[in-house]
Amino acid sequence: MQEEILAANPASRIRIRAVNDFGHESGVAGAAGADRTLPILQDTAEVGAWGLWGVAYRDVVILDGDGNALGVFNLTTHNLAFLGDYESLLASLRVAAGE
Amino acid sequence: MKRILAPIALAAALLAAAPAPGAGYASLLQPLVTPVTDRLASASDPREARDLGRALTILARLRDGLPSDLRHGRRLARVLDRRFAQDAMIDPALAACWADLREAPLVERAELAAWAGRSGSDRGELAIARGLARFDLIFPRGDAMPTRARAAGAWLRALRAVERARRIADLDAPPLAPPPFAGLAPDFSLDDANPNSPGLGEPVSPRDLPGTVTAWYFTRLT
Numbered sequence: 309m310q311e312e313i314l315a316a317n318p319a320s321r322i323r324i325r326a327v328n329d330f331g332h333e334s335g336v337a338g339a340a341g342a343d344r345t346l347p348i349l350q351d352t353a354e355v356g357a358w359g360l361w362g363v364a365y366r367d368v369v370i371l372d373g374d375g376n377a378l379g380v381f382n383l384t385t386h387n388l389a390f391l392g393d394y395e396s397l398l399a400s401l402r403v404a405a406g407e
Numbered sequence: 408m409k410r411i412l413a414p415i416a417l418a419a420a421l422l423a424a425a426p427a428p429g430a431g432y433a434s435l436l437q438p439l440v441t442p443v444t445d446r447l448a449s450a451s452d453p454r455e456a457r458d459l460g461r462a463l464t465i466l467a468r469l470r471d472g473l474p475s476d477l478r479h480g481r482r483l484a485r486v487l488d489r490r491f492a493q494d495a496m497i498d499p500a501l502a503a504c505w506a507d508l509r510e511a512p513l514v515e516r517a518e519l520a521a522w523a524g525r526s527g528s529d530r531g532e533l534a535i536a537r538g539l540a541r542f543d544l545i546f547p548r549g550d551a552m553p554t555r556a557r558a559a560g561a562w563l564r565a566l567r568a569v570e571r572a573r574r575i576a577d578l579d580a581p582p583l584a585p586p587p588f589a590g591l592a593p594d595f596s597l598d599d600a601n602p603n604s605p606g607l608g609e610p611v612s613p614r615d616l617p618g619t620v621t622a623w624y625f626t627r628l629t
Contacts, residue, residue, distance in 0.1 A: 324622045325611065327597065335628025336600045347604045348628070349597035349611050357595045362587035363625045370583065373618045375592050379583025383624075397622075400583055405620040 309398060310346055321373070321405045325349060327357055329365075368397065370404060378404055434470040435507045436480055442500040446491070454490070461486050473511050474570070477563040480508055484555035505555055512566040516542050519569050522578055531576030538572020541565075 310324045326348045328336060336348055351357045363369060366383040381397050443466065447459040465483045470476050484501070491497040516539065523535050542565045549561030592613045599606040613621065 321619045322622070323616055323619050324624065326624045326626055328600065329625070329627045332627045332629065333600070337602070339601075339628045343603075344601070345603050345605060346601065347599040347606055347611055348601040350600040351597060355595050355597055357597060358625060360593045360595055361623075361625075364587075365625065365627060367587070367625045369586055369592070369623045369625070371592050371613060371621045371623070373620060375613055375617070376590055377586030377588055377592055380586050381583055385584075401620060401622060 309394075313398070313401070317407055320407055322401045322407070327351055329358055330356070370400060372404055432471055435473075435476050435511060436466060436470060436483065436504055439483070439500050439504055440466050442496050443487075446494065446496045449496075458486050458490050473515065474563060474566060476511075477508060477559050477566065480504070481556045481559040481563070484559060488555055501555070505558070508559060509549065509562060512542075512546065512562045512569070515566060515569045516546070519572055519578075522576065526576045526578065528576070531578070534572045534575035538568050538575075541568035 310322075313320050313322050313324075324346060326346055328339075328348055328350050330351045330353050333350055336350065339348065349357070361369060363380070364382065368381045368383060370378045370381065372378050379400070381400065386397070440463070443459055443462050447456060447463065450456040450459055462483055465479055465486065468479055470479055484505075487497055487501055491501075519535060519542075520539055522531075523539070524532070526532055526535060545561055545568060546565035549558040549565070552558040552561055594612055594614055596610045596612045599609050599611055601607060613623070
């Protein structure tokens with residue numbers, strides 16, 4: 309999705325990050341591919357980002373330009389394989405960014 | 408003179424107190440306010456002044472969306488077409504508004520059609536197909552109507568078919584659930600572990616990109 313956003317608008321102010329849960333470090337290598345350059349942040353027991361934000365598995369938390377939470381889009385509830393759900397998430401990001 | 412001043416004073420009061428159309432919606436009828444007001448100022452016939460006053464009363468009503476515009480437009484057309492159908496000040500503005508009122512439901516139809524095959528459910532697909540079919544059946548009747556008011560009525564019924572389809576297909580449901588925290592995101596700093604990321608090994612924080620909308624995907628990679 310990040311590639312699509314930037315391809316459509318190189319000046320886009322939308323950025324996507326992944327946060328991999330503590331204890332799943334070995335999965336990073338398998339997920340990363342030559343064409344996958346999205347930052348994958350590895351959570352740690354010391355930082356505990358998952359707990360800090362109170363998120364659930366497959367939550368996509370959207371922040372506005374000031375770092376305030378706008379909402380969450382869960383990828384278990386919404387299947388990005390359905391174009392409607394994919395377009396909904398994309399639209400939410402673009403609306404939030406004013407693009 | 409007294410009879411004519413009263414409607415003018417009423418118009419001024421109505422326009423001064425007129426609530427703005429619903430937040431975020433620019434009413435398609437709003438461009439009529441100026442020509443109707445100007446025409447009222449030059450009206451010498453008390454019956455003309457009365458009808459123009461009625462038109463301004465309708466225009467002062469809150470309009471918060473296209474259905475509201477079509478409903479109020481229908482009433483407006485009944486008042487204005489009765490006496491001002493060929494009026495040099497009113498008719499061009501009314502014709503322009505009606506062109507916009509006709510176009511707007513077509514845009515709604517196009518947006519609904521764009522969801523065909525993408526709603527994510529059979530029920531949604533059926534609702535979209537039925538909505539489009541019903542719209543296509545009703546909308547052309549508006550073009551064949553003898554009056555603007557009846558045309559607006561047909562377009563409103565066509566628009567309702569589209570709105571019903573959107574409701575059934577759940578196209579207007581807000582896609583975002585409330586966030587797990589309110590306000591500013593708690594800060595943290597984690598290293599980028601993607602070997603193909605340009606920022607491999609660098610710390611990343613929610614505070615890094617002010618002015619940027621960010622999406623944070625919490626996953627368990629395997």
